[in-house]
Amino acid sequence: MTETTQPLWTSHHFLILPDATGSRILMLPSAEGWRLPYVRVQEIWLSESDEIIAALRSTLGLAFDFTILRYAAIQINEQERWDRILFVLEPRQPLQEPPLDGHWVDRQALYHMQLAQPEQRTPLLQYLEECEQGHTSPLIDPRRSPWARPGWFASAAAWIAGAIAEQGLTQLGPVEQLRNWSISSILFAPTSAGRVYFKAAAALPLFVNEPALTQSLSERYPGQVPTPLKIDRAQRWMLMKDFGAPARGSADVDFASILRAYGEFQRASAGHLDELSKAGCIDRRLPLLAAEIDPLISDPTTQAALEAQEYAALVALAPRLKERCAQVAAYNLPATLLHGDLHLGNIAQSGDGYLFFDWTDACIGFPFIDLMLLYFPEEEGSAEIDCRDAYLDAWRDFESPERLIELWELAKPLCALHQAVSYRSIVNNIEPLVREELLHGLPDNLKRILAVMHE
DSSP: OOOOOOOOOEEEEEEEOBOTTSSEEEEBOOTTSBBOOEEEEESOOTTOHHHHHHHHHHHHOOOSOEEEEEEEEEEEETTTTEEEEEEEEEESSOOOSOSTTOEEEEHHHHHHOOBSSGGGHHHHHHHHHHHHHOTTOTTSOTTSOGGGSTTHHHHHHHHHHHHHHHTTOOBOSOOEEEEEETTEEEEEEEEBTEEEEEEEEOOOTTOOOHHHHHHHHHHHSBTTBOOOSEEETTTTEEEEEOOOOBSTTOTTOOHHHHHHHHHHHHHHHGGGHHHHHHTTOEEOOHHHHHHTHHHHHHOHHHHHHSOHHHHHHHHHHHHHHHHHHHHHHTSSOOOEEEOSSOSGGGEEEETTEEEEOOOTTOEEEOGGGGOHHHHSOOSTTTTOHHHHHHHHGGGTTTSOHHHHHHHHHHHHHHHHHHHHHHHHHHHHHSOGGGGGGTTTHHHHHHHHHHHHHTO
16 A cells, blocks of 8 residues: 655745835736735745744845744635735835835725735735735734734843843844744744743643742752743743753654653642632643533634534533533542643753643643543653553552543543644634634544444
């Protein structure tokens, strides 16, 4: 049998570049009509700003400093593995002369121009109208991320420079973008002690104040949670030293060792739930998860995420899912700290142990719910039985080995249910324009629930 391979993910990036006044954008002449600067890249995800910026520089030869601000339009096709994005760039210094032998074009002129991509006219006109009206424009959705607004990067870069100086370090280069998308922005800067990393995360209903929680967890669990160099609670800003590459992509990942360490970490947290709650962890224990089933199923976003037959099956499963929550809660395991987004990209080697980071989704709940990487693995080999048993070692004082394995299987659909509730909250509380970034997480987990409950 011939093994089929997926095509490379292809991205079509069209660039909106404003002039110094903000009321005109760069357009380039072509045989088909006026067009935006364009770059085609492969295998670069839309949030990977550093790689996108490098591709724009190398391909177009842009000779000025800029950051990626946001999108004006986005299409994602998971099946065919492509996206088409109108990126808004923010020059670090205002541009007077049009680069790339282009022309500055205002909204009035754009109405009448022949465009090589006519479908781009509407989002471009809306972008220009918003710019004309300024930061109080009613066209700006109030859910838009702070880092998607002009001027935010400059403020963050100034804060980073001040924090670096407070640490007694020397900044050796400008602040640069690493990642930028709807739920977070990550920047970095080189210093005399190596790179430092800055993160700002969205203030969403099921998200914690990550800088404040990370600081609290690092004090209670030193060596297992990285210690911030500086935080700003109000703005949800955090600066971290470079603590090494994540485990994802490493050739010698020891899944069993990681999972054993994480189980012990969770178990240690069970005696400190009051402190975790005061530090900002949201209570998402099993009774509360059961209470989210009806709102999840009745949400139009959920119905739109599934085929009619799938949605009918999910509705029919509601009573069984509630019973499953009660059944799992009847076992003797305690509630613990949950990371909420545990995968190898959020784990790093630290001496003889591991650092667990990126706590945006942290909460208090049933411990097994955190093990998406075992229940629904992406990494080959991570679902091996010895890895599961290494994790279960932490809980052998609470239940017999036989009952732990029984409980492990019972909890599997609740892992997907927890994630579905999280994704529903995210997509309903971010700017509609950017929902496609994360919308796949809802149907993916709903389908996991259906598959597991019908096994």
